[in-house]
Amino acid sequence: MTFDHTTTEPLLSIRNVARRFSIPQGLLKPPKVLNAVNGIDLDVAPGEIVGIVGESGCGKSTLGRIVTGLMPASEGTILLGGRDVSTIPRLELARLVQPIFQDPYSSLNPRRSIAGTVAEPLHIHGIGESSKRFEKAVEMLDRVGLPSRFANHFPSQLSGGQRQRVAIARALILNPQLIVCDEPTSALDVSVQSQILNLLMELRRDFKLTYLFISHNLAVVEHIADRVGVMYLGRIAEMAPAPDLFAAPRHPYSQALLNSVLTPEPGAGVPDIGLRGTFPDPLNPPAGCVFHPRCPREFGPCSSRVPALLPADSGQGSGQVACHLANPEFSSPTEPLHVA
Ligand code: SF4
Numbered sequence: 001m002t003f004d005h006t007t008t009e010p011l012l013s014i015r016n017v018a019r020r021f022s023i024p025q026g027l028l029k030p031p032k033v034l035n036a037v038n039g040i041d042l043d044v045a046p047g048e049i050v051g052i053v054g055e056s057g058c059g060k061s062t063l064g065r066i067v068t069g070l071m072p073a074s075e076g077t078i079l080l081g082g083r084d085v086s087t088i089p090r091l092e093l094a095r096l097v098q099p100i101f102q103d104p105y106s107s108l109n110p111r112r113s114i115a116g117t118v119a120e121p122l123h124i125h126g127i128g129e130s131s132k133r134f135e136k137a138v139e140m141l142d143r144v145g146l147p148s149r150f151a152n153h154f155p156s157q158l159s160g161g162q163r164q165r166v167a168i169a170r171a172l173i174l175n176p177q178l179i180v181c182d183e184p185t186s187a188l189d190v191s192v193q194s195q196i197l198n199l200l201m202e203l204r205r206d207f208k209l210t211y212l213f214i215s216h217n218l219a220v221v222e223h224i225a226d227r228v229g230v231m232y233l234g235r236i237a238e239m240a241p242a243p244d245l246f247a248a249p250r251h252p253y254s255q256a257l258l259n260s261v262l263t264p265e266p267g268a269g270v271p272d273i274g275l276r277g278t279f280p281d282p283l284n285p286p287a288g289c290v291f292h293p294r295c296p297r298e299f300g301p302c303s304s305r306v307p308a309l310l311p312a313d314s315g316q317g318s319g320q321v322a323c324h325l326a327n328p329e330f331s332s333p334t335e336p337l338h339v340a
């Protein structure tokens with residue numbers, strides 16, 4: 001499925017969203033401010049899968065929690081179908097937006113049966129009679145590839161992949177519009193990961209779903225996403241259609257990330273991406289372009305001016321990049337943004 005997200009009214013529209021945390025520094029020092037998410041703009045078209053990638057600590061999971069309504073933004077607006085989510089009642093928002101998390105075991109109640117788990121949202125929202133809820137849960141289990149004999153099992157009797165199918169069934173039973181997937185396959189064996197990804201893609205088609213898909217695993221995101229946003233230290237460094245990003249990343253950080261060794265280990269960050277320096281302290285972020293201390297292409301304005309997210313290739317391509325090399329004010333024809 002391909003999208004021209006620019007001609008479709010977005011389902012999800014994020015504008016200048018920020019999330020700050022106050023971090024205590026001990027008795028005698030004032031707290032410091034951590035900008036976990038810092039001025040994110042993002043549109044997601046109906047039916048689109050937008051991947052968000054970046055190293056551990058870049059703010060991608062915080063962004064997912066904000067979109068899901070599990071955490072308020074400190075600043076900015078989020079529109080869902082044109083409605084400001086801060087004005088949507090909590091229960092209604094839960095019907096419209098559902099999360100799928102990394103660890104299905106910890107997100108399932110070990111004492112509740114599989115059918116009871118899947119039917120629980122119907123109970124919370126007062127939908128249907130008890131017997132109908134059970135029937136609907138069994139139908140949904142079947143739809144995610146779990147036979148009805150699993151209905152009275154408990155999470156401990158299921159494999160990791162089966163538990164994630166239960167979590168997906170529970171997320172879908174309220175017929176949501178948007179699913180926020182946060183590392184949904186990271187805790188699974190590689191062989192099971194592709195089954196779950198293929199299931200998510202089938203369900204997208206059949207239920208007309210839209211996904212915000214957060215992962216540190218570039219291979220997974222390349223497999224599933226229509227467009228990809230690369231995050232670094234709370235900001236989007238690059239946003240591009242997935243084929244364009246993986247064929248020719250524009251931002252120096254995206255280039256390093258794609259050249260890196262991929263790891264299926266969740267939370268491990270991205271090892272050895274061949275950059276100078278280490279991931280900066282988010283409590284003391286660098287001035288100017290936050291990537292400049294590690295950037296192999298740093299030049300004049302990088303240490304003092306924050307790059308805006310601008311159309312890449314002078315607007316010829318469909319991606320955007322936050323790098324002064326993409327800004328005609330700074331770049332020169334002898335310094336192309338993309339280096340093969
Ligand atoms: Fe590198 Fe400068 Fe571009 Fe930042 S703005 S990515 S430091 S070239």
